[in-house]
Amino acid sequence: MNREVQPARRLMGEVRVPGDKSITHRALLLGAVAEGDTLVRGYLESGDCRASVDAVRALGAPVEDAGPGTLRVRGLGPAGLREPGDVVNCRGSGTTMRLLAGLVAGFDLTCVLTGNDSLRRRPMGRIVEPLRQMGAVVLGRDGDRFPPITVRGGALRGIDYALPVASAQVKSCLLLAGLRGQQPTTVREPGPTRDHTERMLRAMGARVRAEGAAITVEPAARLAPLELVVPGDLSSAAFLVAAATLVPGSGVLIEGVGVNPTRTGFLDIARAMGANVRLEGERLEGGEPVADLVVRSASLRPTKVAGELVPRAIDELPLVAVLATQADGVTEVREASELRVKESDRVATLVSELRALGARIEELPDGYVVEGPTPLRATTVSSHGDHRLAMALAVAALVADGPVTIEGAECADDSFPGFFEVLDRMRA
Secondary structure: OOEEEOOOOOOEEEEEOOEOHHHHHHHHHHHHHOOOEEEEEOOOOOHHHHHHHHHHHHOOOOEEEOOOOEEEEEOOHHHOOOOOOOOEEOOOOHHHHHHHHHHHOOOOOEEEEEOOOOHHHOOOHHHHHHHHHHOOEEEEHHHHOEEEEEEEOOOEOOOEEEOOOOOHHHHHHHHHHHOOEOOOEEEEOOOOOOOHHHHHHHHOOOOEEEEOOEEEEOOOOOOOOOEEEOOEOHHHHHHHHHHHHHOOOOEEEEEEEEOOOOOOHHHHHHHHOOOEEEEEEEEEEOOEEEEEEEEEOOOEOOOEEOOOHHHHOHHHHHHHHHHHOOEOEEEEEOOOHHHHHOOOOHHHHHHHHHHHOOOEEEEEOOEEEEEEOOOEOOOEEEOOOOHHHHHHHHHHHOOEOOOEEEEOHHHHHHOOOOHHHHHHHHHO
């Protein structure tokens, strides 16, 4: 579906964003092995999260509607997951596939995980090797590098594993497998990544400790169920923060957003560029820090992004490029080669589509360089089936000199259902 986005004169109002995708995935998967019913309120109803709902059901755990915006996961407890009768389709969700591989690895069953064309191009060797070290049998396509992957689970041993690349998904995969290990499992990170898995496991009674860059989980025969309120997704809110920053005269309040410090890299980068973003009403909800974001338009300066900021802002780095097109100087993003193995090669597609809009942007092996400010022009661009690219291009369109048509814009629903409608309400 194509979507035409008109330039905006001003963005105003109070808005909410959908529930956090990362937390929704984890609540569904861990709820399936809890001893009792887990209630997930304010969950994200999106294509990616529906993949986790369907996967949990395929493994024998009922998932039911429990009222407006609420799901009930009937946990299977120590009896554990059941072998699915068919291949499990993870659609486009790398989180579903990687975390589910770790979860099923500790059970005596065989599970085949596949997905759409995009997911079948994403690297899975990074979970295959450590799961094999733990004792699982894991096979994949093209030398065990890509999906579909087959996991034959059973008794696992704990390992001490250093991640070659900072990845919350790989870390979480191994921590979930470690729940069924015969000894503790330790994962060592090269840089900080989102810690939703660790927080949720602790809330469910698992023993998880962090010592510097090392996270250790003890085997856990039982997990307690949760009653969880999912905060608004900061990765979704980031697009509205960028929009209100770029469009002159704007002032927006985004309510109830998760501000876990492992996720706030984009806010740090935006502020370094001069963005006017303030946190109000900071509080804890379900063990996760939450706040309202107050955003006003601002003039921007360039910045350089690398190191520990990259994994804390990996999903929002396309937005940094959009901000940089209107900043006064040269912005550089490095050490972000992980962008190339997302739903699309986000370096190549981002550079191609922003150039079509008139941006001065150069591709680097591990990032990009943008020279601003540059006027952006009316044209037609493509999402390449990548939800974050679709939304980043929509934000850029708000400051173009005419309407921008985004091909394949419907993929925004993978993480932010109703994104374009929220933008329209902010115009009013």
